[in-house]
Amino acid sequence: MIISDKMSPPPMRLAWRIWGIGALFYLMAFFQRVSPAVMTDALMRDFQIGAAALGNLSALYFYSYVAMQIPTGIIADRWGPRRLLSFGALVAGVGALLFALAPGIFLVGAGRLLIGGSVAVAFVGLLQLTNNWFPPRYYAMAAGMALFVGIIGAVCAGPPLRLLVDQYGWRGTILVSSLATFVIAAAIWIVVRDHPQDRGFADWNRSGQNRSPSERLSVMAGLREVLRYRNTLLLFLIPGGVVGPVLTFSGLWGVPYLTTHHGLRPAWASALTTTLLVAWAVGGPFFGWLSDHTGRRKPLYIAGCALALAGWAVAIYVKHLPLAALLAVLVITGFSSGCMIISFAFVKESVPASLSGTATGVVNMGVMSGPMVLQPLVGWMLDLRWSGQLADGARRYGLDAYQAGFSLMIAWTILAVILLCFTRETRCRPLV
Secondary structure, eight states, X not given: OOOOXXXXXXXXXXXXHHHXXXXXHHHHHHHHHHGGGXXXXXXXXXXXXXXXXXXXXXXXXXXXXXXXXXXXXXHHHHHOHHHHHHHHHHHHHHHHHHHHHOSSHXXXXXXXXXXXXXXXXXXXXXXXHHHHHSOGGGHXXXXXXXXXXXXXXXXXXXXXXXXXXXXXXHHXXXXXXXXXXXXHHHHHHHHOOSSGGGGTSOOOOOTTTTOOGGGOOOHHHHHHHHTTSHHHHHHHHSTHHHHHHHHHIIIIIHHHHHHHHSOOOHHHHHHHHHHHHHHHHHHHHHHHHHHHHHTOSHXXXXXXXXXXXXXXXXXXXXXXXXXXHHHHHHHHHHHHHGGGGHHHHHHHTTSOGGGHHHHHHHHHHHHHHHHHHHHHHHHHHHHHTOOSOEETTEEOOOHHHHHHHHHHHHHHHHHHHXXXXXXXXXXXXXXO
């Protein structure tokens, strides 16, 4: 590590403050990501749609999110995190405003699409701030902390959001969230700076960080280059099998499943899915720290995936679980799913430093491909197995329908464990 001999590196309290303001946008991104989970009945009733249509509506967020990942990696290198995050938050606020005020399903979908595309920059921008403001040894831990902050947003979209929706309606609640996002955009622009040097401190020097415009690759050239490395493609496919089940269950179908087949009230069901997310939030920093501490990526990732697979199998296929046992299973499943955070340090070490931004975008695309694919597919399976039952104007699905839908989650997690066996261990050091 090389630091300027004329200036000292930034104090950690300043680095965390800069990082924390950027992390607020990532918190709001997670809030918007899972908020439909506590509005399923209201959305289906207000717009007269079934499970497949609701799944597609929720997944519009992920369609635009995934589509923006590779361009985001390139744009981040050109714009820097300050402009990237503040502009993304501004557009996200507009999307939430459209979602809240839309009179019909088309404009609701457009708002959801706009939100997904704009918040797609949040995690990549936050990792770029991490890279610029922290020593390299903090990278995996800070990535885990980013997941922790994001899931705080998801927790706010659980029971607290459900109470607000019951009190003020889903439109009023989403409207307030859009105003909060505009405030975050202004805070990022005012407080955040791209590099410590912008605040009079020495930059943490990283090779390949400041390439000239002539050296920067185009979107397609950068994509072709990172895909030459085996770990990149594998780490694109793997995390979707970990994140997809978590966000499909907690972000859309877990609440109706728990209320219908475990007899829980919506608030209690939302609390259980929120507990899954909290455990995931705690697992992320833990797996990031343990991976850095042991100097290994692959074995920990495999162990976490295998444990998550076992947890989902119990939660879905074991009938009549006592509430305490169900809670314990979801905690274990969520915590072990935190292993996915290893993906970002893993891929960063698997490609040249000059391609780390693009590689991060590829992996983040894979992360969000999980819920993007699984949310509508589970909804499609539920509609396929629907027996015709209705409850308060919304469709009610049988246990066999939910098990058939959730089996798609299980299948991807099995695939993730298999593919991990073919990755190349980095031992926490650059391979190239």
